[in-house]
Amino acid sequence: MAGPTRAPRFGIWAAVHGSRASHHDPDEPDDASWARNRALVLEAEALGFDSVLVAQHTMNPYDGERDQLEAWTAAAALAALTRRIEIIAAIKPGLYHPVVLAKMALQIEHVSGGRFALNLVNAWNRAEFERAGLPFPAHDDRYAYGREWIGLVDRLMRGERVTFAGAHFQVEDYQLRPAGTFRPRPTIYLGGESEPARALAADHADVWFLNGQPLPDVAALIADVARRPASNGPLRFGLSAFVIARETDAEAVAEHARLLTLAQRDAGLRADTRARTDRASAMFAKTDAGAARHVGTNGGTAAGLVGSYATVAERIRAFYAAGIDLFMLQFQPFEAEMRRFAEQVLPRVR
């Protein structure tokens, strides 16, 4: 395979708020519990997955009555339980002071023995902030805040002695220890597709996460960001995708149709969620347009990983050739389909 210099890696989205395609699936109880996530991640590691992404939401973004796994405390516990898998916790800068968050990241880096990463996400759920009395500035202002925030977190995670006076933060003579034990600092991912997200990815991230979408769109986004000077060496690229793999293309398409039908029962939840969403978030223009044709969050099946085992493997190879070296995957029912992917698709790609 042409493409990135690293071998392709495969990760799973933790079930932080339950099911990804539909919350009304008789084959998958909507379960966001710690017990379920603990077992899920341990099994993913045993099956050979390389990474787990623990999305951050303080309250369930679809329905406040439903359970929600807390990302950072769960990431710390997963770090202690696992041995090999990378653990990525998402973080919205507006929720934590950068000094406190950098310290938390370094602690999980130590618990995991150098396997921790954070995924900077800029927030879209207005209610998560406003109901807590926290400021929720306009889209680009949130990115300006996030830029100052991640600059500080980066330096603090490296163990630098930091004195800083900016528009949002004043830090004087702060240094975190221990730092740099396993590598210069934990890995920084960034998820978001608007122009300020792209600029911030080039300036501060190691890996830029794209939402699931067709290959030509992915290739165009990569070309746009890869041409920018990158501060942390060549930027790498990750793709979110929902996988439906079967013996034949027809069986996979039929399963997609089943999930699309179930997803219609979530129409009310989706409408409530959209009412709380910052309409300026770039990802929602895209995902809303495809809601009737795709399942899963963050693009889901729009990436086209729906088909026979051979078809899905071939499409993964094509994304890899275009520059994607980490595939962050969703399934439903999660455990059974994750196993199937590990047995049937991974050997065809690796």
Ligand SMILES: Cc1cc2nc3c(=O)[nH]c(=O)nc-3n(C[C@H](O)[C@H](O)[C@H](O)COP(=O)(O)O)c2cc1C
């Ligand atoms: C791979 C990936 C993971 C994300 N994880 C989260 C998350 O954990 N919590 C969250 O609120 N938003 C998450 N987001 C959504 C981003 O916050 C969203 O893209 C951003 O708010 C909108 O920024 P944009 O307008 O630059 O796209 C994620 C996005 C991507 C691509």
